[in-house]
Amino acid sequence: MTHTEASLLGIAVTVVLDLWVLRTRLLGRRAFWVSYSIILFFQLLTNEWLTSRGVFRYDEDAILGWRIGHAPIEDFWFGFSLVAQSMIWWVWWGRRGVQAEEPPGPRPAIARALRRPRR
Numbered sequence: 001m002t003h004t005e006a007s008l009l010g011i012a013v014t015v016v017l018d019l020w021v022l023r024t025r026l027l028g029r030r031a032f033w034v035s036y037s038i039i040l041f042f043q044l045l046t047n048e049w050l051t052s053r054g055v056f057r058y059d060e061d062a063i064l065g066w067r068i069g070h071a072p073i074e075d076f077w078f079g080f081s082l083v084a085q086s087m088i089w090w091v092w093w094g095r096r097g098v099q100a101e102e103p104p105g106p107r108p109a110i111a112r113a114l115r116r117p118r119r
Contacts, residue, residue, distance in 0.1 A: 002062040007074040010081030017085065022092040027084065036083060043079050047071035 001009075018027045026032050050056050051070035058072055066073040 003058065003072065003074045003078075004062070004064050007077035007081070011077055014081045014084045014088070018088050022088060024088050024091045024095075026088050026091055032084075032087065035087075036080070039083050040076070040079075043076065044068065044071075047075050047079075051075075 015027065018024055048069040048071060051072075063072040063074050068076060
């Protein structure tokens with residue numbers, strides 16, 4: 001499997017998870033895209049630094065050849081899948097109360113007020 005195929009598969013899996021399997025609908029939210037644009041900026045810097053110095057090298061037969069700076073476009077596709085899936089799973093687990101127990105230590109007043117049982 002080439003880097004291109006793996007990256008496109010990652011995007012497809014991410015979209016299917018978000019829209020149909022976990023149904024978080026995160027990819028349809030403005031907050032996601034604003035957050036992702038911040039992450040993308042730093043991904044651009046990091047990918048440029050790593051690929052321009054030869055830390056990562058790519059077989060030209062495994063990529064399309066399109067590049068942003070020195071980094072192949074597939075790096076950005078793969079990065080999108082990693083970031084989006086991290087956020088999608090975070091939202092999904094949060095909705096299921098995976099961390100329902102309160103951690104030890106003091107709680108801010110607003111958190112205590114929000115957690116009071118309603119009558």
